[in-house]
Amino acid sequence: MEFRKLKFLGAGANGNVFLAAPCRPCDDLVCPSLFAVKSANCLSTTLKREKMFLDELFGSCYIVECFGHNVSIEEGRRVYNVMMEYASGGTLKSLIESRGGRMEEREVAYYSRMLLLGLSSAHKKGIVHCDLKPDNVLVFPREEETYHLLKIADFGNAKKVWEKEMHEPGRASNHRGTLRYASPESVMYGIHGKPTDIWSLGCVILEMLTGQRVWGANSTCVEIILKLMLMKPEIPEFVSNIGTDFLDKCFEKNPEKRWTISMLMRHKFIDDNFSCDVRFGGCRTNDYSDIDWSFSLPQR
Template sequence: MVDVSMVSGLDSDGIVVEWTKVKNLGNGSYGQVHLAKLPSLVGDHLLAAVKSCAYSRSASIQKELHILQQFQDSDRIVKCFGDVVSLEKGETIYNLFLEYASGGTLRDLIRRYDGSIPEPVVKCYTKMLLEGLRCIHAEGYVHCDLKPDNILVSPRCGSNVILKIADFGLVRRANENHAVEGGPKELKFPGTPLYMPPETIVKRLISPALDIWSLGCIVLQMITGKLPWDGMKDKMELAIKILFSRNPPNQIPKALSDQGKDFLLKCFAKEHGERWTVDMLLSHPFITATQEKSEDSLPSTEEFEVCLFDMSIFVE
């Protein structure tokens, strides 16, 4: 649905900023996301994704701004262009301007490969994600919600793409426990349950190892096209599987290389202290054997001729 309208507001320096809403990209429980043209904020007619909500409910988005500002130099993390407060229909609105990724999300990319990305390409994508996680962990953060929906795809050159980690609303400091409201019997995960490791259920521990488990789930999903722990009826059944299953979230394909199988086992160590770190995984043969000629290639360049992709990643 096209929703073209001009909006103006004030940035943190009190400067008036005007932008044009081009298209409604999605709706969430807290607000909306629009594709917008920014004639004055970051350049002439630059497209951006504008994440907007009532100012009274903008705490998590303002947190996202603070965190993303620390990673402006990273090519593996989505760029943030700043924030603006506007007055729309009598309501004070908080707007966060984010880099627009015309290739959609990693979930979309997996679908374009018909659910199974070739192993050489998976290696390249995995390396990109590890490089993004290295930046995040180096600053003492844990993403806590790493999944294909929260990884953006941007065209780079010809048929090549780069992956960028996005959606930092659930980021925590390392080594903190995630609180559970409603008492000890309530089952609550710090991020998306399907991608959570065992220690988040029993110890409620937040550590970089959480993101490594999630990364393993993503690698398996790229290879198999299946969601981790696919077919679970509810959170309790899922929690039991995560805690007591001796196998990874999905069956590791027999056709996967020995290096790939070993890489996944390092990500899925039950004890979080035994899981490999980002730096260790970057030195794993599964990553170091990556061939430049196969790096991050897409099925076809035509996929990027359509600019307006689903941007529901920005809607919680």
């Protein structure tokens, strides 16, 4: 599909993002009138891996949708382009900032459920995101709805659960993605399994609840690593008991004891703030088809 880039939206570690439109009207319903294009040097493999993961996850209501790819010549160089959904609401980071502080727990619980369902879609395919953070969650405003639709994006650091880890002894950190949202095992041992995404989810939820970045906005990389080794993120007293308990399950230091998606979906923090008659972007919120229920739920 031929398109024209209309506006620069932002730059990331794995490419630049533009607002784009097709050069000619599309009869295909899959082709929207406006979409986002992520572009990177054709020699880069990261964006191509991201496209591969998005193709595997096509159809998930809570993962950003990919429409295709092409190669263009721009300023004499070959550029690899991936066409994706355009999120007019920006990112979860901008949504948090627009609140001017913390969000209400009910809203946070709704968004947490969407993120759990998105992660479940990925984990069911054996994909670990490895870089879940507010910047990588897109916001899709919905008319006549109380809350927005959230979709997980940016799978440039993702991996398959069976991929070998490249742990380098002596390195300060062996993690993928953004250090601030990284799990202890990923930083200290270079281990990136499904529990890694759960820790990152806890960091995102804490940021929604407090309006503050985990580990403190001004912490250096060394300070964050030391804090990861010695403590858990601090949960303020104004967070409810069930909210605190939910976060404690995400921030379990031992990844083998950290709660799974299926466990967290049944936690009171989700259940007590969830109304089954609400629809999210055409997907019923009581659709549990993506959830692996094979894990037993510990007594609370």
